[in-house]
Amino acid sequence: MTATIANPAFRPNAPGRLVRLSFERTRFELQTFFRTPEQVFFTFLLPVLFVLIFSTIFSGAIDGPPGAEPVQFAQYFVPGMIATGVVSATFASLAMTVAMEQHEGLLRRLSGTPLPRSAYFAGKVGLALVTSFLDVVLILYNEVPSGLKAVASIFPLKWMVQGFRYVFLPEWVAQDDYGGGWQVEQVFLVLFAWFVASFLLARFFFRWNREQA
Amino acid sequence: MTAAITATGITKRYGPVEALRGVDLEVAQGEVLALLGPNGAGKTTFVEILEGFRQPTSGSASVLGIDPATGDAAWRARLGIVLQSAGFFEALTPREITAHFASFYPTPLDVDSVVEMVGLKEKRDARCKNLSGGQKRRVDLALGIVGNPELIFLDEPTTGLDPQGRRQIWEVVRNFTALGKTVLLTTHYLDEAEQLADRVGVIIKGRLAEVGTPREIGGRQRAMARVSFSVSPQLQGKTLPEGLAVSTSGGVATLMTAEPGRAVVALTHWAEAQGEDELPGLSVTWPSLEDIYLQMVGASEAEGAME
Numbered sequence: 001m002t003a004t005i006a007n008p009a010f011r012p013n014a015p016g017r018l019v020r021l022s023f024e025r026t027r028f029e030l031q032t033f034f035r036t037p038e039q040v041f042f043t044f045l046l047p048v049l050f051v052l053i054f055s056t057i058f059s060g061a062i063d064g065p066p067g068a069e070p071v072q073f074a075q076y077f078v079p080g081m082i083a084t085g086v087v088s089a090t091f092a093s094l095a096m097t098v099a100m101e102q103h104e105g106l107l108r109r110l111s112g113t114p115l116p117r118s119a120y121f122a123g124k125v126g127l128a129l130v131t132s133f134l135d136v137v138l139i140l141y142n143e144v145p146s147g148l149k150a151v152a153s154i155f156p157l158k159w160m161v162q163g164f165r166y167v168f169l170p171e172w173v174a175q176d177d178y179g180g181g182w183q184v185e186q187v188f189l190v191l192f193a194w195f196v197a198s199f200l201l202a203r204f205f206f207r208w209n210r211e212q213a
Numbered sequence: 214m215t216a217a218i219t220a221t222g223i224t225k226r227y228g229p230v231e232a233l234r235g236v237d238l239e240v241a242q243g244e245v246l247a248l249l250g251p252n253g254a255g256k257t258t259f260v261e262i263l264e265g266f267r268q269p270t271s272g273s274a275s276v277l278g279i280d281p282a283t284g285d286a287a288w289r290a291r292l293g294i295v296l297q298s299a300g301f302f303e304a305l306t307p308r309e310i311t312a313h314f315a316s317f318y319p320t321p322l323d324v325d326s327v328v329e330m331v332g333l334k335e336k337r338d339a340r341c342k343n344l345s346g347g348q349k350r351r352v353d354l355a356l357g358i359v360g361n362p363e364l365i366f367l368d369e370p371t372t373g374l375d376p377q378g379r380r381q382i383w384e385v386v387r388n389f390t391a392l393g394k395t396v397l398l399t400t401h402y403l404d405e406a407e408q409l410a411d412r413v414g415v416i417i418k419g420r421l422a423e424v425g426t427p428r429e430i431g432g433r434q435r436a437m438a439r440v441s442f443s444v445s446p447q448l449q450g451k452t453l454p455e456g457l458a459v460s461t462s463g464g465v466a467t468l469m470t471a472e473p474g475r476a477v478v479a480l481t482h483w484a485e486a487q488g489e490d491e492l493p494g495l496s497v498t499w500p501s502l503e504d505i506y507l508q509m510v511g512a513s514e515a516e517g518a519m520e
Contacts, residue, residue: 010319012286024316028305035304035340104300112264112294113360114286115317 012114021116025123026130033127043093043131047085048138051078057158078139085135090128098124156194163187216275217242217364217395218263223272225258225419232258234419235272242363245386245396246424247410249403251510255419256399257297257368263397264294264366277364290318293362295353297369297399303342307333310341311355318360330388331355332381347374354382358389365389367398371405383408403503415506417513431505438473441465442480443494447487454479465494473497 011017033039055074062071101107110120153159165173166182174182218240225233233255240246248256261267263274265281265288274281279288302310308328315321328337331351336344341352350373357365367386371379379402386409390396400406406413407427414424415431423430444466453459457476459466470476477497484492500508 010287010290012290021316024313028313031309032302032304101300105296105298106300106302108266108296109299109356111266112289112292112296113314113317114290116286 012116018116018119018122021119022122022126025115025119026126029123029127030130033131039093043085043089044135044138047081047088047135050084051081051139053155053157054081057161082136082139085139086132089132089135093131094124094128156191159187159190163191215242215278216240217244217277218397219275220259220263221273223259223262223269223274225255225262225267226270231419233262233269236416236419236421238414238421238424240395240397242395243390243393244412245390245398245410246412246414247406248397248399248414248416249401249406249506250399250416254416256416259416260366260368260397260399264292265289290360291363293357293360293365295357295365295367295370297372299353301341301349301352304340306338306340307344307348307352307355308337310352311359314356315359320361321359322361324359327355327359330358330385332378347378350374351378351382354385358385362394364395364397367396369399369401371400371402379405403501403506407502413502415509417510422509422513427502430502431509436500436505437469437471439467439469439496439498439500440473440476440480441467441494441496442492445489445493447489448484451483451487454483 033043051074054077060073062073062076064070098107162182163184166184166187216239218238220236220238223233223236224231236255236259238246248259250256258267262269263276263281265276265284268282276284277288277291305313308324311328312324315324315327325337328334331354333348333351333355336348341349344352350370354367354370357367365386370386371382374382383405386396386398390409396409398405398409410427412424413427413430415422425431442465444461444464448466457468457470457479459468461467468476477492477495480495481492484490
């Protein structure tokens with residue numbers, strides 16, 4: 001019987017096979033990623049949203065030595081935001097999806113096949129590379145329109161920052177940045193409105209299960 | 214003939230719990246062997262040791278000539294595994310997942326024929342999250358066979374399926390075994406074992422209580438047949454022919470005999486003599502595999518109580 005003799009032509013660790021399967025895994029990971037709206041949202045929209053909000057809240061500039069062009073805060077924040085985006089696209093989602101796939105038994109399913117472990121991780125790295133590259137592009141090409149300051153003042157982040165500044169910074173900063181006074185009452189009111197509104201939204205729109213409409 | 218699977222003295226201990234207490238089993242190439250047993254008897258643990266997912270505490274195993282604990286990708290390429298439950302790629306379609314898994318194997322089967330074979334032709338492009346439990350189970354089976362394995366492990370392949378779905382999966386398994394492939398299957402359905410398996414093994418409390426063909430297991434061939442008939446007014450209170458003793462309940466008389474043919478002849482003549490042309494409600498039944506199985510499990514439980 002020849003059935004118990006392994007296919008001699010099959011070399012599971014041949015470099016060509018590893019490369020081919022790494023690309024196949026990357027393709028599969030990307031396909032899965034772009035069909036999972038939650039993942040797309042947190043990887044792409046969140047960093048972009050943060051850049052928009054930050055750069056509208058902190059609208060000042062850092063003065064350099066005499067003669068040098070001052071650096072806009074918005075400009076100053078972008079590298080940090082890109083780093084955050086890349087970290088969330090790589091470390092966070094990579095570590096999270098591996099743990100999730102283990103928990104759901106997907107790893108078990110794959111481990112029963114001749115898929116090499118290196119190709120599995122190459123697929124994860126491929127996904128992280130592609131998504132973080134897209135993240136950087138999205139952040140860089142999101143120039144902040146000047147009129148966005150009004151929009152940003154709707155979000156609670158601006159008010160939280162203002163409240164914490166009231167606690168930690170001297171009074172004169174308020175004169176400079178907020179046209180006199182920290183507007184503590186307004187900070188409290190806006191944050192409380194957000195608390196109530198988000199509680200109500202959660203109460204009425206939360207579903208235990210994504211299927212329930 | 215070479216054995217596809219050889220297990221010798223396999224034990225598995227989890228702390229104080231002995232999940233397997235010395236299992237010996239040989240499965241020949243091209244054979245379909247079904248493992249039966251109550252929940253928690255050790256079926257899945259045993260199969261997972263053979264699949265290389267778990268290490269036995271002691272004992273040795275050889276699957277396609279290789280120790281599962283050291284099996285590499287080349288070995289895995291010759292196996293098909295359908296786990297009892299495993300995660301799902303919810304966002305993808307049966308066709309996409311099957312094609313992806315096919316890419317792992319050196320000589321896979323044609324993806325579209327596999328999807329069709331498991332009965333998912335209409336659903337091949339539907340997202341898996343929208344499939345029913347039975348349809349997902351078919352995807353499991355597709356992933357198990359797409360690599361064209363020599364040996365398939367099927368852990369409860371039809372649990373939760375409707376009767377039509379079960380028959381369809383049996384059909385796939387039969388097509389597969391017709392090609393000389395080996396199948397080790399666990400199941401709770403006795404009819405499934407009877408339909409598919411060449412031999413049946415019963416695992417009870419971590420031991421292989423018995424192995425045999427579905428016809429002979431548990432002394433089924435030597436078992437007594439049950440002959441019963443309705444007690445009509447003419448037959449009421451009459452003395453039975455010599456050598457036959459019945460127990461009556463609810464107007465039905467039942468007797469157990471190793472020679473049901475003779476018993477029926479004797480009873481028919483006797484009934485005629487009493488003025489009944491025909492024995493009303495006559496039936497002869499042999500114990501089903503299920504009866505035998507339940508007897509074996511029951512006997513082991515009684516033993517356990519005395520231990």
